Amino acid sequence: MEPGAFSRREFMQLAGLGGVVLVSGCAFPMSPTKAAADTDFHFVQLSDCHWGFEGPAINPDAKGTLKKAVAAVNGMSRQPDFVMFTGDLTHTTDDPRERRQRMTEFRDIVRTLKVKDVRFMPGEHDASLDNGKAFKEFFGETHYTFDHKGVHFIVVDNVSDPTAAIGDDQLQWLRADLENQSRDARIVVFTHRPLFDLYPQWDWATRDGARAIELLQTHDNVTVFYGHIHQENHFRTGNIAHHSARGLMFALPVAASQPKRLPIPWDASAPYKGLGFREIDAERVPMNYAINELPVA
Amino acid sequence: MQLHRRLLLRAGAAVGLLAVVGQIAVQAQPKPRIIRITARKFAYEPAELTLKLNEAVVFQLTTLDVVMGFSVPDFATRATIIPGQVTEVPMTPTKVGEFTFLCDVFCGSGHENMEGTLRVVA
Numbered sequence: 282m283e284p285g286a287f288s289r290r291e292f293m294q295l296a297g298l299g300g301v302v303l304v305s306g307c308a309f310p311m312s313p314t315k316a317a318a319d320t321d322f323h324f325v326q327l328s329d330c331h332w333g334f335e336g337p338a339i340n341p342d343a344k345g346t347l348k349k350a351v352a353a354v355n356g357m358s359r360q361p362d363f364v365m366f367t368g369d370l371t372h373t374t375d376d377p378r379e380r381r382q383r384m385t386e387f388r389d390i391v392r393t394l395k396v397k398d399v400r401f402m403p404g405e406h407d408a409s410l411d412n413g414k415a416f417k418e419f420f421g422e423t424h425y426t427f428d429h430k431g432v433h434f435i436v437v438d439n440v441s442d443p444t445a446a447i448g449d450d451q452l453q454w455l456r457a458d459l460e461n462q463s464r465d466a467r468i469v470v471f472t473h474r475p476l477f478d479l480y481p482q483w484d485w486a487t488r489d490g491a492r493a494i495e496l497l498q499t500h501d502n503v504t505v506f507y508g509h510i511h512q513e514n515h516f517r518t519g520n521i522a523h524h525s526a527r528g529l530m531f532a533l534p535v536a537a538s539q540p541k542r543l544p545i546p547w548d549a550s551a552p553y554k555g556l557g558f559r560e561i562d563a564e565r566v567p568m569n570y571a572i573n574e575l576p577v578a
Numbered sequence: 579m580q581l582h583r584r585l586l587l588r589a590g591a592a593v594g595l596l597a598v599v600g601q602i603a604v605q606a607q608p609k610p611r612i613i614r615i616t617a618r619k620f621a622y623e624p625a626e627l628t629l630k631l632n633e634a635v636v637f638q639l640t641t642l643d644v645v646m647g648f649s650v651p652d653f654a655t656r657a658t659i660i661p662g663q664v665t666e667v668p669m670t671p672t673k674v675g676e677f678t679f680l681c682d683v684f685c686g687s688g689h690e691n692m693e694g695t696l697r698v699v700a
Contacts, residue, residue, distance in 0.1 A: 375686050409684035443684040444647065444658065481651035482678045484690070542690065 322430045323562040325354055325361040328508030329528030331406065333383040334372040339531045339544045347390055350529050350558055355395045362429065364396050367508040367526060368404025368440060368473030377411065384419045404473040404508065405440040413441035424451055426458055432563065433462055437472045439487040445474060446488040456496050470497065470505040475525065477518050480536035485510055494518050527557040610634035610668060617659055618642040620688030628697045629671050639665040647683035650696060658683060671698040
């Protein structure tokens with residue numbers, strides 16, 4: 282562990298079951314000058330709720346799973362500092378009125394979270410058919426930044442453009458934001474789609490994601506959390522770690538494991554299998570001492 | 579003066595020869611096969627294609643309703659299809675196998691199932 286570093290532990294909590302699995306750990310080194318002001322914290326990532334989806338063979342509890350996840354978060358003995366939804370809050374519909382109805386219902390459910398700092402970003406199901414218009418009416422901007430206890434968070438929208446591009450304007454905004462961050466700043470990026478080409482054959486990519494990664498590579502401590510693929514995936518591009526989250530409506534197969542990208546059918550012997558959410562724990566590790574043994578002569 | 583004229587004649591003959599050779603070379607290249615594909619919510623017609631290895635083709639793409647994508651990631655080929663326009667995209671398959679082509683422009687509730695199969699045979 283680097284001196285003055287944050288370790289991050291991720292836990293996947295199965296909705297309704299309470300099973301906890303340690304997933305991985307990595308470091309968020311911070312600049313010594315900021316260390317004194319920073320404290321430990323943790324947050325929760327929920328993703329791909331797909332409110333409005335119907336398909337009993339895929340999820341017979343389509344109207345209950347999100348509520349169970351909210352109850353599970355509310356039941357956490359240590360409440361998170363904030364909750365982040367990484368897109369596909371709703372399942373797509375070609376009807377703009379129905380889209381707003383689904384967003385209304387989704388918003389009413391997540392309002393019952395005890396944590397009041399709840400942040401949102403769109404997925405392609407929420408935003409690609411109207412360039413994010415309905416999403417903005419309900420949840421605000423589709424890309425933004427915020428700072429929390431020494432970590433700089435950047436929300437990147439790679440779905441409001443139906444071609445799955447971030448776009449020149451937003452990339453310029455990203456570049457300008459990163460220029461204001463020190464090279465060793467701890468940066469967390471939220472996106473919906475993977476920024477790298479995970480599997481373009483299933484549309485698991487961002488058209489200009491490589492340009493975003495190129496910008497982010499100029500910083501030493503960048504971690505990306507995203508959704509879209511409805512399963513865990515842990516990948517590294519250069520010094521950037523990318524972690525996808527499970528979904529809360531249906532699981533999807535591993536890339537290229539079968540010919541078509543079809544949801545995994547419900548397993549009655551293991552309800553909610555493959556669904557879940559993530560708690561991310563950022564804690565500052567006490568100073569370590571690096572010891573170098575030297576010979577007398 | 580006469581020398582100049584002779585040089586000009588020789589140069590003209592050389593250019594003429596090059597033109598003939600060039601024409602032969604151009605004629606030796608087979609014209610790419612045109613493959614017409616129509617997109618509509620949420621399918622391609624045809625949805626199954628067979629190409630020969632190293633066969634140059636041009637996909638001629640149209641859409642009947644909304645903006646669509648046509649992407650063959652395994653051959654780094656893609657195009658956006660605009661309603662009312664014919665979009666042409668060339669491709670030469672360089673490996674044998676079965677590959678997916680898909681819509682990569684989110685087009686509606688059936689978008690995720692909008693795909694086809696491209697077979698490349700030896």
